[in-house]
Amino acid sequence: MSFIHIRPNWQLPEKIATPEAAYFNRRRFLKNLAGVGLGIAATSCYGRPLTAQGTEVLDDTFGEPLTNFTPNPAFADAGWPLTEQRFASRYNNFYEFGLTKNIWENAQNLPTDPWKLEVSGLVKNPTTYDLDDLYTKFPLEERIYRFRCVEAWAMVVPWLGFPMAKLLEAVEPTSDAKYVRFESFYDEKITGGPSISFSNLPWPYHEGLRIEEMANELAFFAVGIYGRTIPKQHGAPIRMVLPWKYGFKGGKSIVKIEFLAEQPSTYWNTIAPNEYKFEANVEPDVPHPRWSQNEERMVGEGEAWNWVKRDTVIYNGYGDYVAALYA
Numbered sequence: 001m002s003f004i005h006i007r008p009n010w011q012l013p014e015k016i017a018t019p020e021a022a023y024f025n026r027r028r029f030l031k032n033l034a035g036v037g038l039g040i041a042a043t044s045c046y047g048r049p050l051t052a053q054g055t056e057v058l059d060d061t062f063g064e065p066l067t068n069f070t071p072n073p074a075f076a077d078a079g080w081p082l083t084e085q086r087f088a089s090r091y092n093n094f095y096e097f098g099l100t101k102n103i104w105e106n107a108q109n110l111p112t113d114p115w116k117l118e119v120s121g122l123v124k125n126p127t128t129y130d131l132d133d134l135y136t137k138f139p140l141e142e143r144i145y146r147f148r149c150v151e152a153w154a155m156v157v158p159w160l161g162f163p164m165a166k167l168l169e170a171v172e173p174t175s176d177a178k179y180v181r182f183e184s185f186y187d188e189k190i191t192g193g194p195s196i197s198f199s200n201l202p203w204p205y206h207e208g209l210r211i212e213e214m215a216n217e218l219a220f221f222a223v224g225i226y227g228r229t230i231p232k233q234h235g236a237p238i239r240m241v242l243p244w245k246y247g248f249k250g251g252k253s254i255v256k257i258e259f260l261a262e263q264p265s266t267y268w269n270t271i272a273p274n275e276y277k278f279e280a281n282v283e284p285d286v287p288h289p290r291w292s293q294n295e296e297r298m299v300g301e302g303e304a305w306n307w308v309k310r311d312t313v314i315y316n317g318y319g320d321y322v323a324a325l326y327a
């Protein structure tokens with residue numbers, strides 16, 4: 001179908017845009033096509049086949065070995081095989097660097113040293129952490145977690161980092177603090193993906209949690225993955241990991257954490273409130289308006305274009321930890 005005759009340069013062809021990214025286009029061209037009655041393109045064939053090609057260069061992005069961590073036995077086995085890093089680390093969402101999955105090279109432009117993570121707002125001990133602090137202030141542990149993107153792909157990843165609860169202990173939120181806002185690094189000159197206009201989007205990427213969600217045992221800050229410091233494409237030097245929620249809740253490359261009395265806005269909820277909720281828990285029976293959430297495809301497992309499928313589980317299988325938060 002050739003219904004886009006002239007494509008402004010911010011519009012990616014549907015074929016290569018991911019379902020989340022497709023929204024950037026869709027919003028605008030649905031406006032232009034109002035009443036024409038075109039069906040929404042199938043979202044099942046996105047991304048590119050992953051092969052071992054180029055892994056030597058990919059390996060260079062893998063970060064420095066981390067040794068000062070303890071494996072947490074409660075999260076030693078996520079029930080499914082680990083996703084191979086050569087797949088996990090070259091199939092990423094990091095829209096600041098481009099709208100495809102293939103941003104790992106462009107993401108190497110992210111400047112991570114020095115780094116400042118500022119914690120402020122309704123806390124007794126506002127603190128700014130530098131890069132070294134991220135590896136030394138809190139005991140590091142390894143946790144193998146399942147990970148589920150709202151686009152219905154999934155993986156199993158060994159994160160290194162510390163529970164968000166440890167940060168709460170350190171900064172001591174006041175009793176007025178009910179919500180937390182997390183902000184990602186943003187500098188349009190550095191991150192701007194090629195030929196994409198970012199001007200109308202609510203950058204920097206920002207996410208939010210209820211304070212009880214942040215205090216939950218599962219909520220985690222990752223500073224590493226697969227035994228090494230976290231590669232830039234995964235959100236170096238520190239990113240959020242919330243395994244019971246869709247992946248977009250886990251902001252990458254966090255520079256600011258603010259404790260608030262009111263619920264903050266979030267990036268995706270601002271762009272498309274009917275598609276991406278603030279809560280965004282993994283719920284197989286609640287379809288995304290553009291696709292089902294009943295099953296997911298395991299990144300890199302099986303054949304390219306035809307990854308192994310699994311049934312999606314409520315709270316991504318972590319109901320024992322989090323169901324009480326939503327009772």
Ligand SMILES: Nc1nc2c(c(=O)[nH]1)N[C@H]1C(S)=C(S)[C@@H](COP(=O)(O)O)O[C@H]1N2
Nearest residue numbers: 092093094095149184205234247248250252
């Ligand atoms: N700053 C920032 N954080 C982000 C995103 C992003 O585009 N920018 N994408 C989110 C989405 S949609 C997903 S699925 C995960 C992907 O994490 P991964 O690439 O490490 O697998 O990061 C999340 N965090």
Ligand SMILES: [Mo]
Nearest residue numbers: 149150247248
């Ligand atoms: Mo995602």
